[in-house]
Amino acid sequence: AQSVTQLDSQVPVFEEAPVELRCNYSSSVSVYLFWYVQYPNQGLQLLLKYLSGSTLVKGINGFEAEFNKSQTSFHLRKPSVHISDTAEYFCAVSFKAAGNKLTFGGGTRVLVKP
Amino acid sequence: EAGVAQSPRYKIIEKRQSVAFWCNPISGHATLYWYQQILGQGPKLLIQFQNNGVVDDSQLPKDRFSAERLKGVDSTLKIQPAKLEDSAVYLCASSPISDRANSGYTFGSGTRLTVV
Numbered sequence: 112a113q114s115v116t117q118l119d120s121q122v123p124v125f126e127e128a129p130v131e132l133r134c135n136y137s138s139s140v141s142v143y144l145f146w147y148v149q150y151p152n153q154g155l156q157l158l159l160k161y162l163s164g165s166t167l168v169k170g171i172n173g174f175e176a177e178f179n180k181s182q183t184s185f186h187l188r189k190p191s192v193h194i195s196d197t198a199e200y201f202c203a204v205s206f207k208a209a210g211n212k213l214t215f216g217g218g219t220r221v222l223v224k225p
Numbered sequence: 226e227a228g229v230a231q232s233p234r235y236k237i238i239e240k241r242q243s244v245a246f247w248c249n250p251i252s253g254h255a256t257l258y259w260y261q262q263i264l265g266q267g268p269k270l271l272i273q274f275q276n277n278g279v280v281d282d283s284q285l286p287k288d289r290f291s292a293e294r295l296k297g298v299d300s301t302l303k304i305q306p307a308k309l310e311d312s313a314v315y316l317c318a319s320s321p322i323s324d325r326a327n328s329g330y331t332f333g334s335g336t337r338l339t340v341v
Contacts, residue, residue: 115267147332154229154316154332155268201267212281213258213330215267 113138115204117216124192125224132187132219134202143205144185145213146176150198158200161185172196197223227251229333231317237339243305246336250298250319256280257294258330259302260316268316274300307340314338 118133143162147155159170166178176187202216230249238244250257256275260268273281276297294300304311314337318330
């Protein structure tokens with residue numbers, strides 16, 4: 112079965128420190144990969160996506176992610192976080208054999224402390 | 226461009242009552258999705274429309290949930306009768322093309338349903 116796993120449900124981090132959010136997927140077919148952010152009481156906003164080409168993808172708000180096909184991972188990083196980065200982050204996968212349907216991980220809540 | 230509009234933002238109902246949610250996608254977006262997001266979990270796809278036809282409703286609890294997209298634009302999602310476990314945020318999303326997985330989605334702000 113195809114699935115997405117976010118290994119950390121909650122990540123506390125101090126302001127200006129780096130953060131890494133882990134995402135692994137299982138699939139026997141090619142995939143497209145996405146990271147979304149959800150601020151309190153808001154919908155999901157796309158941070159970045161990997162479709163093909165360079166495995167290092169840069170997104171909005173200083174975030175980047177690296178696709179590792181051999182490890183079936185798509186970890187999200189930011190070198191220096193701000194208080195405003197406090198939110199929930201979701202990794203999502205679109206399996207090419209399943210058309211455009213997105214399958215989401217369980218989410219990682221990032222709490223940035225001053 | 227205007228975003229995906231959803232209403233109402235919040236709804237509280239008693240179990241066994243019925244409720245309906247409305248979604249207006251981005252103009253011109255052929256594909257519309259309804260997701261259920263239970264607190265502490267990632268969104269789960271309930272139903273996908275392409276224009277006014279259903280593409281995927283395999284995870285829709287059809288004994289109590291129904292959805293329609295008349296005229297291929299607005300959509301409504303209905304729950305009748307509601308159960309306590311239906312408490313969740315219901316997210317609507319739209320995308321321009323369904324056969325290109327890289328087209329990306331635009332999400333609405335969601336409707337938060339509380340069943341008491």
